[in-house]
Amino acid sequence: MTDIEVLIAGAGPTGLTLACELARRGVRFRIVDRADRFPGGSRADGVQPRTLEVFDDLGIIDPILAAGDLGTEIRAYQGREVVWTGRMSEPAEPTPAVPYPNLWFVPQFHTERILRDRLAALGGRVETATELGDFTQDEDGVTAVLATAGAAENVRARYLVGADGARSTVRKRLGVPFPGETDDSGTVLFADARVDGVSRDHGRIWQAGDGVVALIPLAGSELFVVTTRPPENAAEPIRDHLQRQITELSGRADIVVREVTWHTTWRANTRLAERFRDGRVFLAGDAGHVHPPTGGQGMNTGIQDAYNLGWKLATPSPPLLDSYQPERMAAARAALDLSTRLLDKHRRGDADAHVRGPEVHQLTLGYRGGSLSRDDRAEPGAVRAGDRAPDAPVTMPGGRPGRLFDLFRGPHWTLLGFGAAQAGTVAALGERYGPALRAHTVVRPGEPAGGAAVLDGDGHAHAGYDAAGGTLMLVRPDGYVGLAAHPGTADQVIEYWTALYGASTPSSPDTSQVSLT
Secondary structure, rough: OEEEEEEOOOOOOHHHHHHHHHHHOOOOOEOOOOOOOOOOOOOOOOEOOOHHHHHHOOOOOHHHHHHOEEEEOOOEEEEOOOEEOOOOOOOOOOOOOOOOOEEEEOOOOHHHHHHHHHHOOOOEEEEOOEEEEEEEEOOOOEEEEEEOOOOEEEEEEEEEEOOOOOHHHHHHHOOOOOOEEEEEEEEEEEEEEEOOOOOOOOOEEEEOOOEEEEEEEOOOOEEEEEEEEEOOOOOOHHHHHHHHHHHHHHHOOEEEEEEEEEEEEEEEEEEOOOOOEOOOOOOOOOOEEOOOOOOHHHHHHHHHHHHHHHHHHHOOOOHHHHHHHHHHHHHHHHHHHHHHHHHHHHHHHOOOOOOOOHOOOOOOOOOOOOOOEEEEOOOOOOOOOOEEEEOEEOOOOOOOEEHOOOOOOOOEEEEEEOHHHHHHHHHHHHHHOOOEEEEEEEEEOOOOOOOOOOOOOOHHHHHHHHOOOEEEEEEEOOOOEEEEEEOOOOHHHHHHHHHHOOOOOOOOOOOOOOOOO
């Protein structure tokens, strides 16, 4: 029987993100998937700004940006005549606080490949054709049976995470109810296809009567995403059906569907598990919540689940593990509500049903009022405990330009002490808890700057955090403010830290030194 810390069932974006989080912390884990090959298909192709920040932290932002784009202009046609032109959202410029302000379109097969490559660089791998069977748990861990090529293996893990999709074996074996609704009245066929006869400079929609078909260039590929109603005759080949729909609705015989590489039939399915935790077993991603595609919330919410859970499993303590379910269930419920509202706009035929704004970006989802969020200020500012920690340009020690996100990147906590008067407190706490905590003084021009201070030359850090001199901001490993205090003292940080970890200090290994098994 193998003995590990965490067993992850499911190697989609959620499971892979969790595996990367555990790998860079040196946690012994295994990630298994029942499929014998990695899936293709564009599937969830919208990566929200908050998820881009997660990918920045994981060290994969450059390949993610290279694999996608901002999306294309959409034009509605009657034959060859353009009758409407628009975009899902207008591109925005980065700001000091938000470096990735736009939805980024990346086919899911690219996102998963990039995550697998990052996992491999950290020393991990996905075990394909390996299915989780039965499992039992006790006070000390979980005993699970894995089946590979007809052979059974017993695995002992401290924790099990079900990231195994909407039909989750883990959720079903736990007996966790999955209430919600499935609406078959408005099914839609999605297909990735090679199409000749149209350029890739914009997307196209043709509608006639009750029929509609759309051709949208798929970012990072030579394919188009084709959407239309499913065939009435289940025996009709999908390529033939798509060709007929395009020809009939566009009136053009020069558009030719050459090949269909992937397709699925979507139906409105909205569900939320009654709990995300059962003892030492956790649910994440579609295993805990299923969303309509409107708003691009499903995959992104699952990735955020994994990002929230990874650091808590790496240094488990009751307060940390207990916080996962309330934090992520509230976030999933908010994302479901948003997706449903947008779907209802489509059903009603609202003129702005296609428009997406900052509400879908997940930058304002946070954990105010949660058990890990403590704001000790008499008058809390615009950024409070539980909120996403903003970015800001700063000058690093030695004079090189940088960003607060550069300070946050990695598996550690980060302490920001605003004002030179906090230099002593920052130094003492950094020495006490390092390398699990990296502490920095943030000073304005003209203030004394010690060797470890960062200079807020343009004031964006102070403004972004709405922080007066003497403020302490303790930022969690997942980029949310845990403690905000003014005037901040070392005792407040020690008290907060001790409530989470007791007298111990969690390890925070160099990400280049990883041992998985």
